[in-house]
Amino acid sequence: MKNAKIVQNFGRNLRFKPKYIYSPSNRVELIDILQKHNNGKIRVVASKHSWSDLIETEDVLIDMSHFDYIRVQEKNHGTIVTVGAGCKVKHLLAELSRKGLTIPSVGLIAEQTIAGATATGTHGSGKHSLSHYIESLQVACFDETGKSAKIVDIIEGEPLQAARCSLGCLGVVVELTLPCIPQYFVQEKSTFCKTIEEVLVLEEKAPLQQFFLMPQSWYFFAQERLVSSELKRRGFAAMYRIYWFLVIDLGMHLVMKLIVSILRSRKLVHIFFRSIVPYLVFKNWVVTDRSDRALVMKHELFRHLELEAFVVRSRVVEAASFVKDILQYADSSNHQLSELSIERLQKAQLLESLSSIKGRFTHHYPICFRRVMADDTLISMASGASEDWYAISFITYQEPRDEFQALATFLANSMFELFQARIHWGKWFPQNSDQLNQLYPKIDTFRDVCCRHDPNGVFRNRFVEEKLGF
Ligand SMILES: Cc1cc2nc3c(=O)[nH]c(=O)nc-3n(C[C@H](O)[C@H](O)[C@H](O)COP(=O)(O)OP(=O)(O)OC[C@H]3O[C@@H](n4cnc5c(N)ncnc54)[C@H](O)[C@@H]3O)c2cc1C
Numbered sequence: 094m095k096n097a098k099i100v101q102n103f104g105r106n107l108r109f110k111p112k113y114i115y116s117p118s119n120r121v122e123l124i125d126i127l128q129k130h131n132n133g134k135i136r137v138v139a140s141k142h143s144w145s146d147l148i149e150t151e152d153v154l155i156d157m158s159h160f161d162y163i164r165v166q167e168k169n170h171g172t173i174v175t176v177g178a179g180c181k182v183k184h185l186l187a188e189l190s191r192k193g194l195t196i197p198s199v200g201l202i203a204e205q206t207i208a209g210a211t212a213t214g215t216h217g218s219g220k221h222s223l224s225h226y227i228e229s230l231q232v233a234c235f236d237e238t239g240k241s242a243k244i245v246d247i248i249e250g251e252p253l254q255a256a257r258c259s260l261g262c263l264g265v266v267v268e269l270t271l272p273c274i275p276q277y278f279v280q281e282k283s284t285f286c287k288t289i290e291e292v293l294v295l296e297e298k299a300p301l302q303q304f305f306l307m308p309q310s311w312y313f314f315a316q317e318r319l320v321s322s323e324l325k326r327r328g329f330a331a332m333y334r335i336y337w338f339l340v341i342d343l344g345m346h347l348v349m350k351l352i353v354s355i356l357r358s359r360k361l362v363h364i365f366f367r368s369i370v371p372y373l374v375f376k377n378w379v380v381t382d383r384s385d386r387a388l389v390m391k392h393e394l395f396r397h398l399e400l401e402a403f404v405v406r407s408r409v410v411e412a413a414s415f416v417k418d419i420l421q422y423a424d425s426s427n428h429q430l431s432e433l434s435i436e437r438l439q440k441a442q443l444l445e446s447l448s449s450i451k452g453r454f455t456h457h458y459p460i461c462f463r464r465v466m467a468d469d470t471l472i473s474m475a476s477g478a479s480e481d482w483y484a485i486s487f488i489t490y491q492e493p494r495d496e497f498q499a500l501a502t503f504l505a506n507s508m509f510e511l512f513q514a515r516i517h518w519g520k521w522f523p524q525n526s527d528q529l530n531q532l533y534p535k536i537d538t539f540r541d542v543c544c545r546h547d548p549n550g551v552f553r554n555r556f557v558e559e560k561l562g563f
Pocket residue numbers: 103136137138139140141142143144147148157178179200201202204205206207208209210211212213214215216217260261262264265266267392393518519520
């Protein structure tokens with residue numbers, strides 16, 4: 094057992110002090126901990142990158158970082174990898190790459206643990222969430238009496254669908270197995286577009302693309318990405334990585350921090366996005382690089398807060414236009430909302446709550462759109478639709494964060510009413526249990542599976558109890 098101390102997440106929006114913190118080094122120790130606290134409240138913590146209150150507990154916190162093994166095996170004409178829950182995604186990617194392999198999907202950073210990333214449906218662009226690909230898991234949980242701790246293999250059916258994206262509610266994930274795919278290279282090119290329709294057309298030839306709505310100038314910037322037919326770095330890829338790190342990961346973020354948190358100048362945000370940012374990007378630089386380098390960035394360098402809303406593909410054009418309208422309205426009290434937005438907000442009885450955001454916050458970060466294929470889980474944000482989803486992210490570097498949180502709450506509520514938007518479980522999370530019951534048709538099944546593995550609700554904290562309506 095470690096000395097209990099204050100635990101803080103990456104975003105520093107969550108602080109709590111558990112009574113006990115454990116870091117078991119093997120299965121026997123893990124089972125002993127569960128047995129000892131079978132009447133208590135247990136949560137697992139990983140890289141602490143979530144902004145929602147998922148890891149919060151006043152009682153027992155378990156850190157699985159000693160479970161960091163990686164075992165690659167051949168199975169049924171394919172290669173699979175079994176990974177200890179506490180292994181960081183970046184270590185998994187590096188180890189697989191040495192063998193000419195990789196995993197089918199990766200998010201924007203690789204600092205999360207494999208169990209932490211999959212527990213919240215972490216995703217990149219153009220593929221399914223990482224959770225979708227899990228073939229089996231080992232989970233430490235309780236028997237039907239809730240008294241005896243045990244480790245179970247989850248390999249199929251509803252338990253597997255629930256465990257793939259479990260928010261830590263089924264028990265402690267010990268290890269999980271994913272398919273491996275051959276390492277691939279990604280070709281990337283930056284393109285500017287005036288409309289979202291133009292950007293979406295690019296997806297046909299660039300299925301891995303992600304794109305950004307640039308605040309204040311309101312054009313779209315696409316990172317057209319496709320799997321290259323070659324297994325070679327091209328287009329001065331090493332130089333491109335250095336440029337991206339220095340100019341975007343470091344330079345752009347430093348300037349933004351300076352403008353929004355130190356100078357606190359809304360006017361400079363306008364100037365920065367209208368007159369400087371367009372010149373930071375090289376339009377005709379076509380570069381090819383290994384997937385684990387091309388698909389990630391150093392987004393963890395500066396502390397920030399993020400809300401991410403998922404809408405289905407058939408609503409993404411309308412959603413983008415609504416988002417732009419609302420962000421302009423939040424920026425300037427003189428902005429006249431479109432008639433369509435007013436009509437929709439009136440129907441949803443949200444016109445009055447507009448006053449909480451009017452002219453109060455200048456959005457200062459590109460709004461990222463990523464395509465996530467519908468996945469085979471019970472409650473990940475991309476579960477249960479017959480079409481692809483688009484994850485639309487809103488990030489702030491400004492502190493204090495009250496004005497952003499008011500805007501994010503308005504966006505979450507209005508996008509729920511207008512587009513049935515789902516909020517990323519691992520990000521800032523203002524949705525309530527009524528909304529979640531409407532959004533997730535399989536939430537009852539999820540609750541049932543959780544109760545079978547944890548009859549006394551030991552693995553639930555206030556957040557999951559309240560949001561999931563246990
Ligand atoms: C800079 C940054 C960039 C990000 N980029 C992306 C992105 O590109 N795409 C995306 O979808 N998300 C992204 N996220 C969100 C992030 O991927 C998720 O919040 C993820 O869950 C964090 O993983 P973690 O290892 O930090 O887990 P934590 O935040 O520590 O925990 C997350 C959840 O996993 C549970 N958990 C962890 N380990 C176990 C275990 N062994 N057994 C049971 N439950 C467990 C915890 O209880 C908790 O419920 C980003 C976050 C940050 C800070």
